[in-house]
Amino acid sequence: MSAAAPIVGIDPAHDQRFMQLALTLGRRGLGRTWPNPAVGAVIVKDGVILGRGWTQAGGRPHAETEALKRAGKAARGATMYVTLEPCSHHGKTPPCADAIVRAGIVRVVSSLDDPNPDVAGQGHTRLKERGVSVEVGLGADEARRTHAGHFRRMREGRPQVLLKLAVSADGKAGAAGRKPVGVTGDDARLRVHMMRAEADAILVGIGTALSDDPVLTCRLPGMAGHSPVRVVLDTKLRIPLATALVSTARETPTWIFTTAAPSALSEEIIRSKGVEVFRVEGKDGRLDLAQIMKVLAERGITRLMVEGGPTVASEFLKADLVDEAALFRSPNVLGADAIDALEGLPLTALTQSPRLKSLATETVGRDTVELYERV
Numbered sequence: 001m002s003a004a005a006p007i008v009g010i011d012p013a014h015d016q017r018f019m020q021l022a023l024t025l026g027r028r029g030l031g032r033t034w035p036n037p038a039v040g041a042v043i044v045k046d047g048v049i050l051g052r053g054w055t056q057a058g059g060r061p062h063a064e065t066e067a068l069k070r071a072g073k074a075a076r077g078a079t080m081y082v083t084l085e086p087c088s089h090h091g092k093t094p095p096c097a098d099a100i101v102r103a104g105i106v107r108v109v110s111s112l113d114d115p116n117p118d119v120a121g122q123g124h125t126r127l128k129e130r131g132v133s134v135e136v137g138l139g140a141d142e143a144r145r146t147h148a149g150h151f152r153r154m155r156e157g158r159p160q161v162l163l164k165l166a167v168s169a170d171g172k173a174g175a176a177g178r179k180p181v182g183v184t185g186d187d188a189r190l191r192v193h194m195m196r197a198e199a200d201a202i203l204v205g206i207g208t209a210l211s212d213d214p215v216l217t218c219r220l221p222g223m224a225g226h227s228p229v230r231v232v233l234d235t236k237l238r239i240p241l242a243t244a245l246v247s248t249a250r251e252t253p254t255w256i257f258t259t260a261a262p263s264a265l266s267e268e269i270i271r272s273k274g275v276e277v278f279r280v281e282g283k284d285g286r287l288d289l290a291q292i293m294k295v296l297a298e299r300g301i302t303r304l305m306v307e308g309g310p311t312v313a314s315e316f317l318k319a320d321l322v323d324e325a326a327l328f329r330s331p332n333v334l335g336a337d338a339i340d341a342l343e344g345l346p347l348t349a350l351t352q353s354p355r356l357k358s359l360a361t362e363t364v365g366r367d368t369v370e371l372y373e374r375v
Contacts, residue, residue, distance in 0.1 A: 035300030037150035045078035076104030111143035149302030158293035172338035187365025208308035237262035
């Protein structure tokens with residue numbers, strides 16, 4: 001969509017600064033706004049910020065209406081910076097495009113068109129038809145990363161998948177005998193908890209659930225409420241009721257994917273603990289990951305973090321379902337008898353994958369993290 005001619009006297013540096021603020025505000029909602037995208041919005045007039053907003057938990061109110069509420073009548077004649085096209089359709093809330101027009105906003109600077117077929121450029125068109133100057137594209141690269149889950153769900157019917165791996169200096173992920181072991185240090189673990197807070201859901205296999213008995217919540221101070229939905233792949237529905245994932249399912253949602261094989265009684269017992277059970281097709285002892293991704297998307301999940309273990313990580317790589325990866329490397333050595341990071345695959349299946357490109361390597365305490373994204 002071509003943007004309207006820019007208003008005379010606009011300072012590009014100011015536009016960059018205010019859009020960067022909108023992008024920062026929008027990221028506050030990551031992991032909490034699904035099924036809606038985590039949008040940020042800022043209203044500015046004569047260089048003064050009049051209102052800020054970001055999509056609220058559960059996906060509404062939207063960022064634009066939050067910013068308009070804070071700006072009040074001062075919004076008339078102002079510019080709105082927003083990280084995604086304002087909606088133009090009647091859903092559970094009225095169209096944001098109409099609210100922007102009613103408030104008297106004269107210019108909208110938007111990062112991206114929304115791929116949602118209910119919007120798909122119609123929001124920008126609606127604004128233009130009502131005399132609002134619309135410019136699209138500022139901050140687009142950063143906005144695409146923030147909204148990657150929304151775009152993936154709209155275009156491919158599945159969540160954006162982030163694979164997290166922690167490996168020793170010799171490429172191992174667990175001690176011999178599949179015994180749990182702390183691979184990375186405290187700083188890396190804090191980083192992982194922040195990643196969990198920005199995910200809609202986190203997924204592990206039954207092997208990890210049995211060997212580690214993980215909680216899979218966000219345990220940063222004051223952020224327990226940012227914990228993602230816990231997803232477990234369990235073909236035989238054999239997860240014990242005493243595990244943390246089952247026993248805390250009423251506090252933090254736990255979803256289990258299994259096949260048609262387990263008995264109805266087994267499912268009923270698990271459900272009685274507050275766990276949701278989904279039955280999908282399976283083959284050769286493996287669940288159909290494509291079908292699982294479809295179900296997750298239908299339930300509104302846009303950002304999925306895959307955290308364990310080596311078998312699940314390998315299956316996602318083989319299925320070409322990894323869109324981002326965070327590879328934490330420890331300086332410690334676990335030994336030749338320890339468990340490989342990827343079941344049946346060399347670590348280069350990730351680090352040298354033609355489907356992924358390296359973005360950066362960062363130091364995290366005594367460890368490092370290598371970041372990758374889909375080409």
